[in-house]
Amino acid sequence: MTDARKDIDQLIAKLAEQGYIASSAIATTLYIAQQLERPILIEGPPGVGKTELANATAAMLNKPMFRLQCYEGLDESKALYDWKYSKQLLYVQVLKEQLNEILDGADGLSNAVERLHNFDDIFYSERFLEPRPLLKALQSDNGAVLLIDEIDKADYEFESLLLEILADFKVTLPEIGTLAAVHKPLVILTSNNTRDLSDALKRRCLHLYIPFPEAKLESRIVQSRVPEVPDELRRQLVNFVHDVRKLDLKKQPAISETIDWARSLLLLHCDSLSRQLVDDTLNVLLKYEEDINMVGPELHSLIKRANSQL
Secondary structure (H helix, E strand, O other): OOHHHHHHHHHHHHHHHOOOOOOHHHHHHHHHHHHHOOOEEEEOOOOOOHHHHHHHHHHHHOOOEEEEEOOOOOOHHHHOEEEOHHHHHHHHHHOHHHHHHHHOOOOHHHHHHHHHHOOHHHHOOHHHEEEOHHHHHHHOOOOOEEEEEOHHHOOHHHHHHHHHHHHHOEEEEOOOEEEEOOOOOEEEEEEOOOOOOOHHHHHOOEEEEOOOOOHHHHHHHHHHHOOOOOHHHHHHHHHHHHHHOOOOOOOOOOHHHHHHHHHHHHHOOOOOOOHHHHHHHHHHHOOOHHHHHHHHHHHHHHHHHHHHOO
């Protein structure tokens, strides 16, 4: 076994300690990203563990995680930096008494403005800077994990803002100048594929697609999160969920919803799936009434297959 393979296996084990069951492909991509200092763009349907991977990685590395939740209209004042306007105003009020000294002897308005101009930079310095998640990650003394969540919800204009950061891990602030990362953060971007991302952004990232897991892997995930669930019940509910995902639903049940359903069945002291029990708890697994109505007529066959599959 090569040293790299051993490191990847150790990575899988360390993520498991944080409650994240990673496939070999996920761990390999994470390992390469760490070694090459490259961002990871993780795509896949909602609820497959994209955000959770960032949380587990930060916990594993014992580094802070800064999360930027993307949305339409997101701009640099929310993502990168802003100014502490209230603090600036407070300082202006405190320094009012010194204005007479500054303006004493000024010859006309132009001269007074010129004198005040000499003090502009005081209020637009780092002491008045309000860093947002992107800048916080760059300024972290011991490195960090930067999660840019659901990048596909942001505008193309915001993607262009990311290009400088992801290329050189530095950013230029007009009032201050260029700020470079103290330690390059591990950057993880997630996308639910609601729109195409630019080629320029994709070129700067390693690509990882996380689909819904196979039944065996999802069973391990449920076991790690809800170990009290009996083996037979865990097998049945995972098989049931996988068959449900094959239907034409508005929203397929996520892994987190499989876990919630397992906890609900455990709370109800269930040891096997029954028609009545599934009918009463299907709203835990499915979030839309039309999906529940679609699954309803199929319950008998779904439960029968879930109980019989090995």
